[in-house]
Amino acid sequence: MNCAWCDTEIILSLSWANLIMLEKEEILCSECKLGLEWINGNRCDRCSRNTTEKRCADCMWWEEKEKNESLQFNYSIFTYNPFMKEVIAKWKYRGDYYLGYIFENYLMEAFKENFSFLKKNGFVVPIPLSEERLLERGFNQAKMIADFLKIETKEILTRLHGEKQSKKSRMERIISKNPFFITESINKPVLLVDDIYTTGTTLRHAARLLKKHGCPNVYALTLVRG
Amino acid sequence: MNTIVETITPTQLENLSRIFSGRILLRREIPLNEPTFQQFLDNQYLIPQKSIIKKLLAHQCMRCGNEKKSLFAKIPCSICNKTHLYCRKCIQMGRVMECEPLYTWGGEPPNWSTYKQPCTWDGTLTQGQLQASNHMVQAIRSGEKEYLIWAVCGAGKTEMIFPAITETLQQGKRICIATPRADVVRELYPRLQKAFEEVPVQALYGGSETKDATAQLIIATTHQLLRFQHAFDVVIVDEIDAFPFHADPSLPYSANRAKKQDSTMIYLTATPRKDHQKRIAKKTLPHTFVPVRFHGHPLPVPKTKICFSLKKDLDEYRLPKAFYNWLPKRENSKRQLLIFVPTIKLAEKMKDSLASILKKEKVISSEAMLTSVHAEDVDREEKVIQFRQKKITVMITTTILERGVTFPSVDVAIVDAGHSVFDEAALVQIAGRAGRSADDPIGEVIFFHDGKTEAMERAIASIKKMNKRGGFET
Numbered sequence: 001m002n003c004a005w006c007d008t009e010i011i012l013s014l015s016w017a018n019l020i021m022l023e024k025e026e027i028l029c030s031e032c033k034l035g036l037e038w039i040n041g042n043r044c045d046r047c048s049r050n051t052t053e054k055r056c057a058d059c060m061w062w063e064e065k066e067k068n069e070s071l072q073f074n075y076s077i078f079t080y081n082p083f084m085k086e087v088i089a090k091w092k093y094r095g096d097y098y099l100g101y102i103f104e105n106y107l108m109e110a111f112k113e114n115f116s117f118l119k120k121n122g123f124v125v126p127i128p129l130s131e132e133r134l135l136e137r138g139f140n141q142a143k144m145i146a147d148f149l150k151i152e153t154k155e156i157l158t159r160l161h162g163e164k165q166s167k168k169s170r171m172e173r174i175i176s177k178n179p180f181f182i183t184e185s186i187n188k189p190v191l192l193v194d195d196i197y198t199t200g201t202t203l204r205h206a207a208r209l210l211k212k213h214g215c216p217n218v219y220a221l222t223l224v225r226g
Numbered sequence: 227m228n229t230i231v232e233t234i235t236p237t238q239l240e241n242l243s244r245i246f247s248g249r250i251l252l253r254r255e256i257p258l259n260e261p262t263f264q265q266f267l268d269n270q271y272l273i274p275q276k277s278i279i280k281k282l283l284a285h286q287c288m289r290c291g292n293e294k295k296s297l298f299a300k301i302p303c304s305i306c307n308k309t310h311l312y313c314r315k316c317i318q319m320g321r322v323m324e325c326e327p328l329y330t331w332g333g334e335p336p337n338w339s340t341y342k343q344p345c346t347w348d349g350t351l352t353q354g355q356l357q358a359s360n361h362m363v364q365a366i367r368s369g370e371k372e373y374l375i376w377a378v379c380g381a382g383k384t385e386m387i388f389p390a391i392t393e394t395l396q397q398g399k400r401i402c403i404a405t406p407r408a409d410v411v412r413e414l415y416p417r418l419q420k421a422f423e424e425v426p427v428q429a430l431y432g433g434s435e436t437k438d439a440t441a442q443l444i445i446a447t448t449h450q451l452l453r454f455q456h457a458f459d460v461v462i463v464d465e466i467d468a469f470p471f472h473a474d475p476s477l478p479y480s481a482n483r484a485k486k487q488d489s490t491m492i493y494l495t496a497t498p499r500k501d502h503q504k505r506i507a508k509k510t511l512p513h514t515f516v517p518v519r520f521h522g523h524p525l526p527v528p529k530t531k532i533c534f535s536l537k538k539d540l541d542e543y544r545l546p547k548a549f550y551n552w553l554p555k556r557e558n559s560k561r562q563l564l565i566f567v568p569t570i571k572l573a574e575k576m577k578d579s580l581a582s583i584l585k586k587e588k589v590i591s592s593e594a595m596l597t598s599v600h601a602e603d604v605d606r607e608e609k610v611i612q613f614r615q616k617k618i619t620v621m622i623t624t625t626i627l628e629r630g631v632t633f634p635s636v637d638v639a640i641v642d643a644g645h646s647v648f649d650e651a652a653l654v655q656i657a658g659r660a661g662r663s664a665d666d667p668i669g670e671v672i673f674f675h676d677g678k679t680e681a682m683e684r685a686i687a688s689i690k691k692m693n694k695r696g697g698f699e700t
Contacts, residue, residue, distance in 0.1 A: 002296035095321045096314055098299035134304045138323065 003029035004102050005087065028102050035083030039076060039225055047200055048076040048225045062200065070207035072217050074197050075114045076225035077106055084224055088195060092141045100144040103223055107148045110221060111191075115151075118191050118219070123154045127194040127206060128180070130161035145193045145223065156184045157206055170199055178205040185213040191221055198226040240336055244440040246272065247331040248400075248457025248484075250289060252320055255437075255453070256329060274327035278311050288328055290316035290452050291479035315476060318432070319452055330455055338442045340398035347388055347421035354516045355386045361514045362390040366397075366460055366490045374466075374493040374502060374513040378692050379629075379658020382520035383494050384414060387462055388421055390492065391443065395425060399459035402444045404451055404481060406471045408432060409607070410464065410630045411445055418445055448477045454484035461485045466493040466502070467651055468629060496629075496658060497651035497688075517696030523667035524698040525689050526660045528640075528653070528682075536642060536676035543575040545583075545641060546674055552639075553587055557670060562613065562636045563589070563620045564627065566656055568645035570600040573622050580622070590619050598622040629655040634663035643673035643682055653685035 001010045004027040012025065026033070044051050046059035046069075063069050078084055091099035115122075126142035134140060146153045160179040168176070190210050192203055197220065207218035234242070246256075256263065256272070266272045279286050284293045292298070292315035302309045303325055310324040322328070351359060358375050365373040377383050387403065394401040403418070405411060408431040415429040422443060428436050430446035439446075439454070448463065448471050463471070463481055471477045485491055498506070505511035519525065533539070533546035545565075565580075567573050577598050584590045597618050599606045606626070612618045614633060621627075625647055638660045640648060648656070653673070660669025673682055 007294075007296055090317070094317045095301075095312070096299075096317050097301040097312070098314060138303050138305050138321070139301055140304070 001025060001027070003027070003032055004099055005029075005032040005035075026105075032083075035081070035087075037079045037081045037084070039079055045073060046071070047074050047197060048222075050079070050225075058200070062204070066204070066208075068211075070204050070211055070218060071200070072219045074200065074203060074220035074222055074225075075110060076197055076222045077103075077110050078224045080196065080224045080226040088224065092137070092195060095137055095139070097139055097144070100141060103145070104148045107145055107221070107223065108150070111149045111151070115191055115219060115221060118189055119151055122151065122189040122191060123186060124149050124151050124191045124193055125154055125156060125206070125210070127192060127202060128155065128157045128159045130159045130179075132161045133159075133164075142194045145195065145221075149191075149193070149221075151191070154184070154186070156182055156186065157209070158183060165198070165202060173199050173201045176201065176205075178209060180206050180209050182209050182213050185215075186210065187214045187216065189217040189219070190215050191219045193221050195222065196224045196226045197222040239333060241440075242271065243331060243333050243336040245438060246329075247333070247335050248454055249439065250328050250330050250453060250455040250483075252277075252322065252328060253326060254320065270332040272329045273332040274329055277322045277326060277328045278313060278324045285311060287313035287315060287322055289313070289319075289322050289480075290476035291483075292316065292476055316452055319449065338398050338400050339395075341392075341395040341425065343392075344395040344422050344425050345388055345392040346423040347385070349385060351385060351389075352382070352518070352520050352522070354518045355382055355520065358514045358516045359386045359389040362387065362492055363393045365492065365512070366390060366393050369488060370490055370512060372491045372493070372511060374495065374498070374506065374511050375516065376495055376498055376506075376513055377516035378519060378525055378696070379496045379655060380519040380521075380525075380632075380662050381496070381516045383464070384417060385520075386516075387492075387494070390460065390462065391418075391422065394460045395422070395442065397459075400442050400444075400457065401460040401462070402446060402451075402454075402458045402484065403462045403464060404446050404448045404484075405464040405630075406448050406468045406477070407465070407630055408447050411447055413630070414445055418443065448481060451480040451484040452476065454480070456483070456486045458485050459489050460492065461489065462492045462494065464494045465629060467495045467497050467499045472499055497654045499651070515695065517692050519661075519667070521664040521667045523661065524693040524696060526657060526669050526671045527689050527693070528657050528671040528673050528686055530643070530673045530675060530678060530682065530686075533674050533676055536674070540572060540642060543572065544579050545576060548674055549639060549641065549672075550583060550587075552672060553583075553589065556637055557668075558635075558637075558666070559589070560635070561666065561669060562616065562618075562633060564633070564636050564638045564659060565620065565622045566628070566638065566640045566648075567622060567624060568642050568647045570602060570624055572641075573598040573600045573624050576622055580620075584620060595619040596622075599626065600624040601626050625652055625656070627659070628652050629658075631659070632662050633659065635666040635669065636660055636662075637670040637672075639672050639674060641674045642676075644675040644677055644679040648681060650681045650684045650688065653681060654688055657685065657689060 003010055010029050042052055044056035046055050049056050090096045124146045126146040129140045158181045162179055192206055203220045210218050277288050285298055286293045292313055297315040298311050300309050301312050306325040313322040411429050411431045418427050425443050426441040427443045428441040430450040506513050531548040533548045536546050539546045581593045581596050590596055595618055597609050599609050613621050657671040660671050661667045
């Protein structure tokens, strides 16, 4: 087994624990793993940002802007530190699909801890890419994340082709038009998944559309809080 | 090229052959719209070939040569709706997928220009340089497959290759100068343009403006050679021993593929690795040794200074006492100072403790005249320029500046010279940073250590030996 990031060999220490538990093997070596930075301590109960406030200023702004906040809450696992930026860039933009597996265990855990209540009667909906972008990249990173979770995935959103979110300024993002279309109404709660929560605009666009079509509550699980 | 080419004129065909011949490209690297592209396939101007092949025990990426299992992975592909392999090795150059072929030129090869006197450089070569460059020209003329130039740091390798370039262009052939580092491409590009004013030159590196390779004279990073196949009559690989060329098997693989069947490959190095040294000893690799620097002075021989509390000092991000003892006793206090440290962390953290002492010793007048650089430093190019302009007096650096950079007048200190990052080649290269100009042809090189390593001893012995071969008393 070689590290998914640096490709040096990972020497597994054999213990009774991993023999009996048959734990999923780590695909990141211990040194590279140090590069991951978990969000810990106090976080905004709406968007997962590290803050001492109960709810951060951005989320207060969203609440004021949208009379009914469309997103119940977002849970993110990691900070967008320089290491994560590199990993995401190579995974998503260079298209190194395999790197997504680094996050499999962490996503499963985060789901179990925060969203088990959706397991019985909810769905997970990945944020889609436009057809053009999908053909360019060959895969959708959000779909990969969704497939890790032990809950049924429904790809009921489609997306209009536009400029990449990451190329836009903060304001351009927030005032951008809703790029999503819905192909099927759902009257059960939905967990949206995506790789990054940056301004929260994308997720709120999707959430608003889902709610408009009968979805009672929309939550979000994202790998990174940007 | 946005319309379908109904009939292609000979001139157009010649232009197209210059764009595509000698290249091995992914569809997205080919700037043709879909109908034109299809027509090119029908006319067999472009030939598709498998991008990932199955071998007996492994797969192989046909662009980078990768056969390592951990550097292939499967992707459920939204383009072909199948799950298949892709190469993780060369993914920084655009992903090679099993479902997408690589394309090569199937038309006639281009007619390159024949130049009478392409070289506009009016300098003169030293005797050592001249000998090496004559041998290179000879090797090209007689169709020698490989030739190695072993030239000490500061011998003036760039000027030495000008006659080889001239010879190639006079024969109407195509040449590429490849080097492992983009910094070097950027530095050499304007020098080549100036030395060959009438010849179109293109520089290729990650992030370079030019992506096309239509010129007869190309300077590129060795990584860029991944997109070439049977393109060059002469390939000069600079710093053949440098990282990542010697460590990454896909770079020699692609350098080999980039040359034509009948071609000459010239290697330049100041510190040949073992494999080349062995071949030199066995006389299977013809070579020329240039033992003298262009200014005619010997290489500075490093001195060693033992520091008993080195580990403790480094733990506390301090330079050892021996360094501070040496500092006021330098032979020429006007020289700038390069301090090599083994890790990025040390480079960053040593700055503060060093600044106050340098100020006290009046080596610098303000903290702004001290800086540190390393590979992850985004301002690294800017800092190197400032050091060259002498706006910065003292620079702490990792091995990133071990080669390829020239500062006219520096003293060099290597702190913890026994660390494993400082192998023999690195130490010789670092020592070679001193005494680079004719105005100040000597410089001090000090190894601060807490126990001499074999690498240190071999580096010193090898420098002395090179000086001896250059006719200097040691």
